[in-house]
Amino acid sequence: MTMFHASTEQLELIDSFTRPLEELFAPARLHKSESDYGQWVTGAEFGWFGISLPEAAGGIGLGMVEEALLFEKFGRHLVTPGFMAASLAAKTAYLCGDAALAQQILNGELPVAMARQGAPGAGVTLVDAASAKLCLVLSPQGTALFHADAVVERQPLDAAQWSIPLQSARLAGNAAAHAATQKIGADVNLLLAAQLTGIAAATLDMAVSYSLLRQQFGAPIGSFQAIKHYCTDMAMQVQAAKDMLSFGAVAVAEARDDHRFQAASALVVATRAAFFNTAKNIQIHGGMGFSAECDAHLYLKRAHVLDTLAGGLKASRAALRRETSIFGKDAA
Amino acid sequence: MMPEMMPEMMDESPDDFRARARRWLRDNVPTEHPPVDGPESRAYALAWQQRQFAGGWAGLTWPRAYGGRELPVLQQIAWFEEYARAHAPSTHNALFVGMNHAGPTLIACGSDEQKAFHLPKIMQGDVIWCQGFSEPNSGSDLASLRTRGEVQGDELVINGQKIWSSYADIADYQELLIRTDPASSRHHGLSWVICPMDAPGITVRPIKTMAGPAKFAEVFYDNVRIPLANIVGGLNNGWKTAMATLSFERGTASLALQISLSQRVEELIAACDDVALGETLMDLRADAAALRAMSYQFAIKSESGPVGSEGSMIRLYFAELAQRVARVAIDIFGIAAPEVLAVHGLGYDYFDAYSETIAGGTAEIQRNIIAERVLGLPRGSR
Numbered sequence: 001m002t003m004f005h006a007s008t009e010q011l012e013l014i015d016s017f018t019r020p021l022e023e024l025f026a027p028a029r030l031h032k033s034e035s036d037y038g039q040w041v042t043g044a045e046f047g048w049f050g051i052s053l054p055e056a057a058g059g060i061g062l063g064m065v066e067e068a069l070l071f072e073k074f075g076r077h078l079v080t081p082g083f084m085a086a087s088l089a090a091k092t093a094y095l096c097g098d099a100a101l102a103q104q105i106l107n108g109e110l111p112v113a114m115a116r117q118g119a120p121g122a123g124v125t126l127v128d129a130a131s132a133k134l135c136l137v138l139s140p141q142g143t144a145l146f147h148a149d150a151v152v153e154r155q156p157l158d159a160a161q162w163s164i165p166l167q168s169a170r171l172a173g174n175a176a177a178h179a180a181t182q183k184i185g186a187d188v189n190l191l192l193a194a195q196l197t198g199i200a201a202a203t204l205d206m207a208v209s210y211s212l213l214r215q216q217f218g219a220p221i222g223s224f225q226a227i228k229h230y231c232t233d234m235a236m237q238v239q240a241a242k243d244m245l246s247f248g249a250v251a252v253a254e255a256r257d258d259h260r261f262q263a264a265s266a267l268v269v270a271t272r273a274a275f276f277n278t279a280k281n282i283q284i285h286g287g288m289g290f291s292a293e294c295d296a297h298l299y300l301k302r303a304h305v306l307d308t309l310a311g312g313l314k315a316s317r318a319a320l321r322r323e324t325s326i327f328g329k330d331a332a
Numbered sequence: 333m334m335p336e337m338m339p340e341m342m343d344e345s346p347d348d349f350r351a352r353a354r355r356w357l358r359d360n361v362p363t364e365h366p367p368v369d370g371p372e373s374r375a376y377a378l379a380w381q382q383r384q385f386a387g388g389w390a391g392l393t394w395p396r397a398y399g400g401r402e403l404p405v406l407q408q409i410a411w412f413e414e415y416a417r418a419h420a421p422s423t424h425n426a427l428f429v430g431m432n433h434a435g436p437t438l439i440a441c442g443s444d445e446q447k448a449f450h451l452p453k454i455m456q457g458d459v460i461w462c463q464g465f466s467e468p469n470s471g472s473d474l475a476s477l478r479t480r481g482e483v484q485g486d487e488l489v490i491n492g493q494k495i496w497s498s499y500a501d502i503a504d505y506q507e508l509l510i511r512t513d514p515a516s517s518r519h520h521g522l523s524w525v526i527c528p529m530d531a532p533g534i535t536v537r538p539i540k541t542m543a544g545p546a547k548f549a550e551v552f553y554d555n556v557r558i559p560l561a562n563i564v565g566g567l568n569n570g571w572k573t574a575m576a577t578l579s580f581e582r583g584t585a586s587l588a589l590q591i592s593l594s595q596r597v598e599e600l601i602a603a604c605d606d607v608a609l610g611e612t613l614m615d616l617r618a619d620a621a622a623l624r625a626m627s628y629q630f631a632i633k634s635e636s637g638p639v640g641s642e643g644s645m646i647r648l649y650f651a652e653l654a655q656r657v658a659r660v661a662i663d664i665f666g667i668a669a670p671e672v673l674a675v676h677g678l679g680y681d682y683f684d685a686y687s688e689t690i691a692g693g694t695a696e697i698q699r700n701i702i703a704e705r706v707l708g709l710p711r712g713s714r
C-alpha cells in the first residue's frame with residue numbers, strides 16, 4: 001500500500017523511544033544551564049544520533065519518518081541542535097564512505113556542533129560548540145564536516161541572550177572537510193522543520209493549559225474569545241506543520257519525485273508556525289510570559305536559533321522556489 | 333444503470349487509476365466555460381455530471397448499493413488531483429450541495445427509501461439540490477431559526493423564510509431545516525426535511541453576490557405541504573441531522589477545492605515576474621502543500637470513522653489560504669488585466685473568495701468550535 005503519512009506504529013515507537021526526554025530534558029533546565037553537552041553520552045547511548053542509519057553502520061536501522069518524529073520531540077524539549085549536528089554528521093560521514101568516523105560520532109566519542117555559513121568565505125555562527133570535537137557546517141553548497149580546530153577566530157556571544165551558547169567564527173582558509181555531501185539537503189530541511197514543529201506544538205500545549213488555569217474576571221481566560229481565537233490559530237499552525245512534516249518525511253523516505261519540494265515546504269511552514277506560536281504564547285501568558293522565569297521565551301529564542309541554522313526564512317523561501325511541485329508547469 | 337468501467341477496476345493499482353483518470357479527463361473535460369448562473373448554469377452542471385457518471389467517475393466514495401464505487405477517500409483525492417491538473421470545471425457549482433452535503437447526509441441519516449430514490453439521481457446528474465438553513469434573523473445562531481412546520485395528518489405545512497440559499501432558483505430539492513415542535517426552543521424540536529422546490533407555495537427570489545452572478549436566493553414558504561415521509565433522521569430530531577450536514581460541509585466538501593489550490597498557486601508563480609512578491613508566493617506555495625498534506629491525513633483518518641471537529645480546522649485553513657491566493661493574483665495582474673476581467677477570471681475568484689470565511693459557518697464561529705471541541709477550552713458568553 002502506498003504510504004502518505006507516518007503510521008500509528010511509527011508514532012508509538014518514537015513515543016517510547018523518547019520517554020527519557022521528560023526527565024532529562026525538561027525545558028526549564030535551560031534557566032540554569034544553557035548547554036546540553038552534559039547529556040551528550042546519554043544521547044549516544046539511547047541511539048538518538050543514528051536512527052536512520054543501517055544497523056550494520058551502527059545505527060538503529062529505521063528511516064526518515066522515524067527520524068523526523070524523533071526530532072519533533074527534540075524540538076518540544078529544546079534539545080540542543082548539537083543532536084541534529086551529530087545525526088547529520090554521522091550521515092555525511094557514512095555517505096562519504098567513512099564508516100569509522102560515522103561510528104565514532106554515533107558512539108558519542110566525537111561531539112558535534114552545528115554552524116551556518118551564508119556564503120563561501122563568509123563567517124559562521126556556531127551553536128553550543130564549547131566541547132565539540134567536530135563541526136558540521138551547513139551552507140548553500142551542502143553539508144560539510146570539519147574538525148573543530150578548523151573553526152577559528154571564535155568570539156563567544158552572550159549565552160544568556162539566546163539561552164544557548166553561540167559563537168561567531170570563521171572557517172580557517174586551509175581547512176579541508178573530512179566529509180561533505182550535497183545529497184542530504186532534504187534531510188536537513190526535515191530535521192530543522194521537525195524541531196520547529198515541536199516548538200510550535202509545545203507552545204500550543206502550554207498556551208492551552210494556561211488558558212484553562214489562569215482566572216480573570218471570575219473565569220478562565222480561555223473562555224474569552226480573543227484568547228480562544230489565538231489558541232485556534234496556534235492549533236491550525238501546528239496541524240499544518242505536523243501534517244506537512246509527516247507528509248514530507250514519507251516523501252523523502254519513499255524517494256518520491258517531489259520529495260525535495262515537500263521537505264522545503266515543510267521548513268517554510270514549520271518556521272512560520274514556530275514564530276507565530278512562540279510569540280502568541282508569550283502574549284497569552286501576560287506579565288508572566290514576559291518574565292525570564294517563564295519557559296515561554298526559551299521557545300521563542302530557540303526558534304530563532306533554528307531559523308538561523310536554516311539560513312533564515314528568506315533563504316528557506318528562496319530554496320523552495322528552486323523545487324518543482326507535481327502541480328508545476330512541467331507536470332501539467 | 334451501471335457505469336461502463338466495472339470489470340477493469342477490480343484490482344487496478346493507484347498509478348493505473350490515476351493514468352486512466354488523466355486520459356479520461358483529457359478526452360472529456362468541456363472546453364466551453366461554465367455559464368455563471370441561472371438555467372444555463374444548471375444545464376451545464378448537470379451535463380458535466382452526467383458525463384462523469386457515464387465515465388464511472390461520479391460517487392467514487394458513495395455506497396455500492398446506490399450506484400457508488402465505495403472507494404477509499406485517498407482514491408477520491410487522486411481523482412481530484414488529476415481533475416485540478418486537467419483544469420476541469422470547478423466543483424463549486426450547482427452540484428455542490430447534492431454531491432458534498434445533501435448526498436452524504438442522506439447516506440448517513442436517510443431511510444432506505446430516501447437513499448434509493450435520491451442518491452442515484454444526485455450522482456447521475458438528474459437533480460440539483462440546495463440548502464435552506466439560514467434565515468434573516470438566524471445566521472451564526474442557527475438554532476434560533478423560526479420557519480415552522482405544522483404536522484397535519486401525514487403532512488407538514490410549512491410557513492416562513494430562508495435566505496442565502498445557494499442555487500435555490502435552479503434546484504429540484506432543498507435540505508430544509510424547520511421548527512416542527514411549536515413549544516420547543518433552540519436546537520430541540522427541529523426537523524430536517526427534503527423539500528421539493530416545485531411544491532405549491534414556494535417563492536424564490538434570486539440575490540446577486542458581490543462577485544456579480546445571482547448565486548443565492550431568498551425562499552418564502554406559504555402553506556407548503558410536504559409529506560412526513562420526507563423527514564430525514566426523525567421528526568423533531570433535525571438538529572442531529574443538520575449537524576451531520578455541517579460536518580460534511582466543513583469536512584470533505586471542500587476536498588476538491590483544497591487540492592486545486594496548489595494548482596492555482598503554481599500558475600501564479602509561473603505568471604509572476606515581480607521579485608517583490610516572491611516571498612509571499614513561496615509562503616502560499618508552502619501553505620498549499622501543507623493543506624494538501626492535511627487533506628491526505630484527513631482522508632486517511634476518515635477511513636476509520638468520522639473525523640469530527642478537526643475537519644473545521646482544515647476547512648478554515650483552506651478558506652483563509654484561498655483568500656490570500658485570490659488576493660495576490662490581483663496584485664500580480666492588476667485590476668485592469670484581461671485575466672482579471674474575464675468571465676470566471678481572477679477578479680471573479682477574488683470577490684468570490686470573500687464568501688469562504690462566511691458560508692458554511694463564519695471563520696469566527698469555526699474558531700469558537702475548534703477552541704471548544706478540539707482544544708477543550710470552556711464555553712464562554714456568546
Ligand SMILES: Cc1cc2nc3c(=O)[nH]c(=O)nc-3n(C[C@H](O)[C@H](O)[C@H](O)COP(=O)(O)OP(=O)(O)OC[C@H]3O[C@@H](n4cnc5c(N)ncnc54)[C@H](O)[C@@H]3O)c2cc1C
Pocket residue numbers: 462463464465466467470471472473495496497498499548687690691692693694695696697700714
Ligand atoms: C456565498 C454564500 C452562500 C451561502 N449559502 C447558503 C446556503 O446555501 N444555505 C444556507 O442556509 N445558508 C447559506 N449561506 C449563509 C451562511 O451560512 C451565513 O451567512 C453564515 O452562517 C453567517 O450568518 P449571517 O450571514 O447571518 O451572519 P451573522 O451571524 O449575522 O454574523 C455577522 C458577523 O458576526 C460574527 N459573529 C456572529 N456570532 C458570533 C459569535 N458568537 N462569536 C464571534 N463572532 C460572531 C460573524 O462571524 C460575522 O462576522 C451562505 C452564505 C454565503 C456568503
